[in-house]
Amino acid sequence: MRLTDDLSADLVREWIAQYSQLLRAAPKLAAQLTAGRDDFTMVPVPRALFDSLAAQRQPDPTQ
Amino acid sequence: MVNRIHDFVGKLQQPSVVGHVEEALSVMADPRASSCNGSGPVSINLDLTTACNYKCDHCIDFEILNTGDAHGQDTLLESLVTLSLAGLRSIILIGGGEPTVYPHFVNIVRAIKLLNLQCAIVSNGGRPARLAAVADQLTPGDWIRLSLDAGTEETFIAMHRPLRGVTLNGICEMVAEAKKVNPKVRWGFSYIVSWPGLTGPNLVPLLANAEEMARATVLAKESGFDYISFKPMLQRDSDGAETIRWPAGEAGERLRAEIDAQLSQARACEDESFAVLESLNLGQAALDSGNRLHLEDPLRNQPKNCYMHFLRQVLTPTGLYGCPVYRGNPKDQLGGPDAFAGIPRLLATLENTKAHVQTFDARYECRNVACLSNAANWWIDSLSRSGQSPQVGVELGDYYM
Numbered sequence: 042m043r044l045t046d047d048l049s050a051d052l053v054r055e056w057i058a059q060y061s062q063l064l065r066a067a068p069k070l071a072a073q074l075t076a077g078r079d080d081f082t083m084v085p086v087p088r089a090l091f092d093s094l095a096a097q098r099q100p101d102p103t104q
Numbered sequence: 105m106v107n108r109i110h111d112f113v114g115k116l117q118q119p120s121v122v123g124h125v126e127e128a129l130s131v132m133a134d135p136r137a138s139s140c141n142g143s144g145p146v147s148i149n150l151d152l153t154t155a156c157n158y159k160c161d162h163c164i165d166f167e168i169l170n171t172g173d174a175h176g177q178d179t180l181l182e183s184l185v186t187l188s189l190a191g192l193r194s195i196i197l198i199g200g201g202e203p204t205v206y207p208h209f210v211n212i213v214r215a216i217k218l219l220n221l222q223c224a225i226v227s228n229g230g231r232p233a234r235l236a237a238v239a240d241q242l243t244p245g246d247w248i249r250l251s252l253d254a255g256t257e258e259t260f261i262a263m264h265r266p267l268r269g270v271t272l273n274g275i276c277e278m279v280a281e282a283k284k285v286n287p288k289v290r291w292g293f294s295y296i297v298s299w300p301g302l303t304g305p306n307l308v309p310l311l312a313n314a315e316e317m318a319r320a321t322v323l324a325k326e327s328g329f330d331y332i333s334f335k336p337m338l339q340r341d342s343d344g345a346e347t348i349r350w351p352a353g354e355a356g357e358r359l360r361a362e363i364d365a366q367l368s369q370a371r372a373c374e375d376e377s378f379a380v381l382e383s384l385n386l387g388q389a390a391l392d393s394g395n396r397l398h399l400e401d402p403l404r405n406q407p408k409n410c411y412m413h414f415l416r417q418v419l420t421p422t423g424l425y426g427c428p429v430y431r432g433n434p435k436d437q438l439g440g441p442d443a444f445a446g447i448p449r450l451l452a453t454l455e456n457t458k459a460h461v462q463t464f465d466a467r468y469e470c471r472n473v474a475c476l477s478n479a480a481n482w483w484i485d486s487l488s489r490s491g492q493s494p495q496v497g498v499e500l501g502d503y504y505m
Binding site: 048049051052055056059060063064066067069070087088089090093 | 142163180182185186188189190211214215217218219220446447448449
């Protein structure tokens, strides 16, 4: 994992990569997630990380 | 009565955590079953570095300090992500080694909070600027505990031998300021009680400080700390385990009387904003003065299997260990410092942990340890024997173990 000043974006990339590996390695967990028939799957991104990213993407009201 | 911070049974019964107990029971019930359920520890002690800026006369981790070992930042961040996916809820930054000396300390605290994990910091307070830099990142439930151990400047300097310029009053003034910046953080004044007859790792006699307990309590309260906590001086036995060497006979009785008197004065300072906490094993240490056999002491009587190895682990720059008591000790090592750096390593570490718990005989290995996890281990052991599921309690919001 490469560290940049954008720590939250780095952590999200790492989170998704590791999450994908976990699902491949933990069949029970993957089965639970795919048991529903929804077109979308909820991925448990930590709230603080999500909020941090959302805040970074807020348009600058002064521009 | 069990102090709330050491009520590990109550913490493990929380609805969001009790699944980890069920998985530990499931793994142990079938030795051939795969541990590949993706569930790691609930809480870790994380030693960022072995470097320390103090030379404490009483340091129980003396032999593992200043070895030059420290976590690589990238590997550590990868480990934090992996652990949070595996269900980690809290991290205690602690040592062997002073956390604030780690060059990336501020970044690591920031990452912990971005991952929504509870964060506690146990520090000597000798780098106040580093603590001040993270105080605003912390949220309710997080805490910082400073190991100060004295009520006077003279005792503080003699016990800790800090770098020049570091003073007890200077640290306390920093806490008062930081508390104004972020009052949500809970600050603790930690006090290890020492008594005559103890020796340090170099066999040098340790300074006794029991008579300053009440004075330190007044200083802590006036400085804005939320609590002061007292615990007994620990020493390592010949097996490397942490033990308490309480004086025998009349000396032990005199010490008990002195500590009782000091605690009584300290408790007079308690109010709705300030607490006096006594470690469970401080009270237990006093029982030894009654010449009771160690095996009769409840905290030293362990079940064979230490289930807490699944639930709370110690990640250090030299490896992953099953218990803070055996930090740095190969006999309780579960993996290397990169044991959680990525999902494949996590899964291998879960398998290693299962194999280790099956072979590690806590009844024997921890017979001289006044174990704070004793009640939790007996609780899980009883569930294992009866085949019952753990009772689900209330969500306390406290995941530190």
